[in-house]
Amino acid sequence: MVSSHSLGTPRTGGAHPSQDQTARIDSQPRRCGGVAASRARAGRCQLARIGFLPIGSSSNAFDRSLIDSFRQGLSEVGLLENRNVTLDIVWVSIESEFPQAVSDLLKRGAKLLVTAGSSASAAAKRHTSTVPIVFVPVGDPVGIGLVESLSHPGGNATGFSDVLADLSGKYVQFAIELGNARQAVDYLWHADWPDGKNRLQASERAAEASGVSLRSRGIGDIAKGNEVLGAMKQDGALTLIVQPSPFTYRHRNRLIDTAMNHGLGMIVAWPSAARDGALIAYGPDYPDLYRKAATYVDRILKGTNPADLPVQEPTKFGFGLNLRTAKTLGLSIPPMLLTAATEVIE
Numbered sequence: 001m002v003s004s005h006s007l008g009t010p011r012t013g014g015a016h017p018s019q020d021q022t023a024r025i026d027s028q029p030r031r032c033g034g035v036a037a038s039r040a041r042a043g044r045c046q047l048a049r050i051g052f053l054p055i056g057s058s059s060n061a062f063d064r065s066l067i068d069s070f071r072q073g074l075s076e077v078g079l080l081e082n083r084n085v086t087l088d089i090v091w092v093s094i095e096s097e098f099p100q101a102v103s104d105l106l107k108r109g110a111k112l113l114v115t116a117g118s119s120a121s122a123a124a125k126r127h128t129s130t131v132p133i134v135f136v137p138v139g140d141p142v143g144i145g146l147v148e149s150l151s152h153p154g155g156n157a158t159g160f161s162d163v164l165a166d167l168s169g170k171y172v173q174f175a176i177e178l179g180n181a182r183q184a185v186d187y188l189w190h191a192d193w194p195d196g197k198n199r200l201q202a203s204e205r206a207a208e209a210s211g212v213s214l215r216s217r218g219i220g221d222i223a224k225g226n227e228v229l230g231a232m233k234q235d236g237a238l239t240l241i242v243q244p245s246p247f248t249y250r251h252r253n254r255l256i257d258t259a260m261n262h263g264l265g266m267i268v269a270w271p272s273a274a275r276d277g278a279l280i281a282y283g284p285d286y287p288d289l290y291r292k293a294a295t296y297v298d299r300i301l302k303g304t305n306p307a308d309l310p311v312q313e314p315t316k317f318g319f320g321l322n323l324r325t326a327k328t329l330g331l332s333i334p335p336m337l338l339t340a341a342t343e344v345i346e
Contacts (some may be wrong), residue, residue: 005345013148045308048301049108050110050113050297051106052064052070052113054067054090055116055117057093061321062332067154069286073295074294074298077296088108091138098120101106103127114136115133117137118144121138125155128156135160136289137158137161137162140198147311153308159296160312163284163314164283170282171206171303174280175239175241177334177337178238183212184213184260185213187215187314188228188241189203189218191218191267192220194309200216203241217236225254226258227256229259231262247300252273256273257277263329265329266279267279269281269283271285272286272320277324280319292312319343320343324345
């Protein structure tokens with residue numbers, strides 16, 4: 001089910017004008033260039049409408065907070081909501097709804113798209129080659145056809161990578177350090193995702209380099225989660241690496257709960273997931289990436305071509321560790337991991 005609102009729709013914590021209301025502001029030269037130039041009228045310019053496709057669920061507080069981080073970034077660069085820009089936000093319940101969501105945003109007049117994750121970004125890129133796209137975060141923007149190269153995107157899309165494929169070795173090392181990988185590291189991957197096999201192979205190479213094998217099982221339907229995780233437990237798993245993907249992110253809490261029911265500790269790529277019960281959660285500082293995405297939106301609205309803005313990589317990372325989960329599962333956490341963690345749940 002697709003759900004949408006713009007910043008003109010009332011939200012908890014404050015009131016805004018209705019979505020259908022239009023507003024004009026006194027022309028500011030730096031806001032009426034670039035994308036906004038086509039809307040310049042008699043010394044005044046219309047609100048720049050930004051279509052936003054978030055990842056996750058509107059019912060999840062952390063997922064909503066990422067949009068708040070983007071809003072904060074807009075404010076920091078001087079783009080004021082309902083004065084300079086308006087956000088048209090569309091949440092989807094399954095990845096297959098993204099193409100329709102993109103179409104709806106463009107029909108409502110979005111002049112720039114902000115897309116979260118590879119599924120939304122790929123859908124947007126397939127739908128338009130002219131409307132600027134700022135993606136955040138995408139693991140392999142070159143591999144899935146969003147850009148020609150990281151340094152020279154070359155088209156209408158640019159943004160921020162999560163470099164999670166490059167961290168495959170780190171996740172394998174976590175599993176080894178937890179003492180469950182003398183012979184195999186267990187790995188859950190999204191079998192129906194275009195980048196899924198690439199990340200699986202990266203993890204296989206990382207495991208081989210560490211002298212262990214990767215014991216993997218794929219999942220394409222969350223309804224099969226209990227069955228798949230139960231089978232991994234029967235294979236001898238105590239911990240498992242969860243492949244970062246739009247699917248596993250969307251269903252992360254359900255996967256964590258199911259894993260705990262089977263006595264499995266999850267190693268994931270989203271630092272905040274340690275608060276939800278993941279054993280280890282290491283990855284980019286996602287709120288920081290969303291704040292930075294606003295700087296690219298600002299530059300594009302000023303007139304910079306997305307093709308000339310290099311894809312950026314994260315510079316900040318978080319490391320969450322849940323000792324409650326470790327105790328429940330009877331796992332000992334090496335002191336080195338405790339020292340390295342930026343957040344410890346006790």
